[in-house]
Amino acid sequence: MRVKTTLDPFSTVGQKWIAAVRDAMAASEVWVSDPSFPGDTTVLGEMHLTGMAQEQMDGAADTFASLPRVIGATLLIVMAVLGSAFRSAVVPLRAVLCLSWMLLVTFGLGVLVYQHGVLQSLGIRPFLTSPDPPAHHAMYWMTPCIAFSILVGLGLDYDVFFMESVVEHFDAGYSSREAVVEALRHTGTIICVAGVIMFLAFGSLLIGASPMINQLAFHLCVGVLIDCFVTTKVIIPCAMAMLDLLPGNANFWPRKPPPALTEPTVEPLPPLRRLGSLRNSLSDNARRSAMSPHGVRSMQSPA
DSSP: OOOSSSOTTTSEEEEEEEHHHHHHHHOEEEEEETTTTTEEEEEEEEEOOOOOHHHHHHHHHHHHHHHHHHHHHHHHHHHHHHHHTTTTTTTHHHHHHHHHHHHHHHHHHHHHHSSSOGGGGGGGGGGGSSSSEEEEEEOOOOOOOHHHHHHHHHHHHHHHHHHHHHHHHHHHHHOHHHHHHHHHHHHHHHHHHHHHHHHHHHHHGGSOOHHHHHHHHHHHHHHHHHHHIIIIIHHHHHHHHHHHTSSOOOOTTTTTOOOOOOOOOOOOOOOHHHHHHHHHHHHHHHHHHHHHHHEEEEEEEOO
């Protein structure tokens, strides 16, 4: 049986209508009676509502049901990789917390723009919400799923690049605070330039006509800018400065700096006067050997 409706099945109102129809169909059963057995009835079958909108709705429900497990597994893998790379238990925890902060701010701004329509008055097409009433504005379900994976990779890329420089200075004998300052001085400009390049690459997707691609580009651009100019420049140094207030090397616990290298002992050079007398004695010996009869005969040609 084919059902037609004036509602847009892909909109929020249409999805609510689909859910209500499915609930009504699940609550009702079709019974038939057999004339051969009076009073005996059986269930004829079940009714289902399908279509492209329903398939996307089911796919979104299954995806969001699995999303918490995906996020948990991703963060556990990140902690394991960073812990083994930096030989520290604090570095992975700090990285996950800073990464979670960046994701929360990015998706929060996405909700403000595309669900609450804070930029609707600008009239810029990439920032416009759906044509539904304001109470039913929503983001496309694929946007946060795709943006999460990309932002986690980019955020960890910049974090690892920065922390590698911090650990290098820490192993060279700098304190935790000094290592952070030196690493920020050496890598801050590079990270910002890389962030601007990624912003321009993702910003080109805002020109497209697909609302889902526009929403994805918005999240990627905002996430990259926050991670490069706020997280790496402010949040991570501040977090490490607070950890530095704890006793010991709390930023890298249980990692310890390598032992200080001892300079090799070098024999002192002889004074210049001794070198001069040694040179004169060698010249005198060479002159005597040249003037000796043995030395003269050695220079004569054989008869």
